[in-house]
Amino acid sequence: MSSSPIANTDNRSIEALRAAAARDPKSSVREAAKQFEALFMQEVMKSMRAATMSSGLMENSATQLGTEMLDTQFASKMTGLPGGLSDAITRQLQRQMGITPDKTDKADTAKPAALPTLTRKNIAPHVQEFIQKHDSAAKAASAATGIPASFMIAQAAHESGWGKREIVAKDGTNSFNVFGIKAGANWTGKTVEVKTTEFVDGRAQKVVAKFRAYDSYEAAFKDYGQLLGSNQRYAQVVAQAQQTQQASASTGISSPGGAERFAQGLQKAGYATDPEYASKLARVINTTVRVQRALA
Template sequence: MASQNTSNVGNDLSRKFALDVKDMGSLRQGARAGTPEALKGAATQFEAMFVNMMLKTMREASPQDSLTNSDQTKMFTGMQDQQTAQSIAKKGIGLADMLVRQLGQNDKQALAVGGAGDPTDGANAGSFAGMASLMDAKLQKAIAAAGGNAAAKAEATAEAKTAAPARRGSQAPHVVSFQEKLSSHADEASAATGIPAKFMLGQAALESGWGKREIKGRDGTNSNNLFGIKATADWKGKVVEATTTEYVNGKAQTKVERFRAYDSYADSFKDYARLITSNPRYEKVLASAGDASAFAQGLQKAGYATDPQYANKLTSIIKRSLAG
């Protein structure tokens, strides 16, 4: 059975300030504890961070006058926003519940095999550990994106630098090169969507042939469009026309289509993040972002691509080429 001390981690977190420097370690500990109570508490704190990021973004986008635009007022409004975010998260906007449900989906088989007993016992222990690991990764990204303390950022950066050489040592050179070029953009999009950066890198690799078949206009202009997003009627930005393969009733056909064009790869990732989070058809894709196969199947079912093998190809890239 889980100890009383471990069970209280989630409850303690719900009473603490999400972005308090002193409680960063407790927040990660809560995610790693692996019990339902601790996971719920960590998810609530993640929701508070998300709300605080939205409030911060809205303030930065609002006009500032000279009377209220001082370091002191910024400090106090920042504290107010953090406290507001904490209050909103306690009532809930649905994000914490979605995270717990999403991570719990991966546990159904383990729970069915191991029974409905203590989640820290037997077969369930490994399952909840996996949930905790994913939640911890999400929390660390949220901490960095929300302007977390320098020590937390330094710790995350050091861990990434230490793990990267060992992980990439077993990968093909073109895979390593692709990741190094685009990982920072994928990390930003991951913070905005909750989708693991590796999943988005895999999709960019599939759509662009690891960068070797990027969409270009007839004059050779590079669209920087890594995700094959077409320029529909509501698109107001730049476009390029290119030949592509579409599947109609399972049969491949060559067509000339209009695709969105961007100034940079960073803009491509940002637009992809907007598309996935704002279009209702991808709701289930976001809900299954904790599992590569479910994520890929969700994209195909939502009609992201017409290739009948799209999900299988994407799953293979994520699990094999980008494994580590």
């Protein structure tokens, strides 16, 4: 009976890993840990399959091979995640070999540490992940405009449903437009047309609108800052946000009512047609500030 092609692939990977370890032990530690975790996950998947009752219908050597390959892909997807088994193995191997952990390794394993604490505070994991994901882009835009980074992240969260409703093209390409900024006559960049909800005379209607598209989230945050900073109708909103930012910087405490004033100012300036936009946005801003304090 011939050996499994999956087993042959694993054998080749292990031999390649041995050769790499002989040349550079330090760089091979993490890869060795991932290989071990992948093998472990494959065994877990195999045990789960064995414990599941099969019908016997439509099953043959070809379907069994397909199942094995699918399980291998699942195992690979679950391997190497931050805070997972491979991280623990990497640290153990590094200690045994007398290798000083890389700074990136420390950062990777440190991020998930705050998650259990935040979960106990009723903060969903996807909320924390969204805030951390856009933190640097928001801070860069804040430095250029004076608008608090927490306000920007919160508005991006509100417009995109914490990243779950991002604007994508028909072919699935991400527009990175987490602020829902429409493409007006003066916009010369890329665009995406999608169906959206607009409020006309207080009633929600589905319409097709053209939105701006960017090459990255950083570009989206930068454009959002430029939009508010260069448009006269947002001048008062920006000024109030800058005052909030300055007060927070000098006292270390967020200005009371700053979130509400910013949200109400955007609604009055016509940023959105939803009559409840200000109250919804203010709640998200307060959530974002609370999470950032917990992460600090």
